[in-house]
Amino acid sequence: MALLPILTAPDPRLKQKATPVGTVTPEVRRLMDDMLETMYVAPGIGLAAPQVGVLKRVIVLDISPEAEKRAPLRMADPELVWVSDHDATFEEGCLSVPQHYSDVARPAEIRVRYKDENNVEREMEAKGLLATCIQHEMDHLDGVLFIDHISALKRNIILRKLLKVKKTGTSAAPVA
Template sequence: MALLNILTAPDPRLKQKSTPVGTVTPEVRQLMDDMLETMYAAPGIGLAAPQVGVLKRVIVVDISPEPEKRAPLRMADPELIWVSDEDADFEEGCLSVPQHYSNVVRPAAIRVRYKDETNAERELEATGLLATCIQHEIDHLDGVLFIDHISALKRNIILRKLLKTKKSATSAAPVA
């Protein structure tokens, strides 16, 4: 397994759409494992392949608060097949939008169809934080960040701060 580099906004790769996996190959399984290791190290509760520069429809999720109770989900080609009419409002953050949070309204319950790491077709019903996390990660596969769900004013403030941080880090890098 390997730790992968997590892209941060406003990296243009985060706005691109991902392509379907089709079949979960050993390479896709390795990507899933590397993504989980990266997510846990960050630390985070979800990670999508585009966040590590891979434009494939792959996400990993684990909302377990304690390492000894981990219950990772590895999903290839996830698709929402049902969403509730009822909404839920959660404060969201993102590994690609570090240290910024905002409330986002999403469907409170979902049903998702996906292929697991063994290439088996699965369906999962989720509510609460798990439903929010899965929807957040699926958004990444379509080039959508959680800040795209908030006001343009707040989004632009966050993006300007991220760009300023990125420029500061680049200018502070030692010259070889």
């Protein structure tokens, strides 16, 4: 396994749409494993292939508490087949938008269809943090960041700070 570089906003590659995998090959499985290793080291609870510069519809996540046994999910070509009518709001952060967090409302419950690491088509229901994390990572596959769900003013402040960090190499102060 290998650690992969994580792109940070406003990198234009994060705004591109990923292409379907089709079949989960050994190369896709290796990508999933490398993404999980990268996510754990970062540390994070989810990562999408576009965040590591690969425009494929692949996400990985693990919301289990650190002290417990890991429970990674690997998903290729995920698609939402049902979303609830009611929303839940969670404070979201992102490895591609480091040190910045904001409340985002999303459907509270979902059903997602995907191919697992063995190319088996699966369907699962999720609610709470897991539903939010899946939707957050799936947004990356369409070039959408969590900051695209917040006000333009707050988004622009965050993006200006991240751009300054890239140019100067200093750290950005979080926006509350």
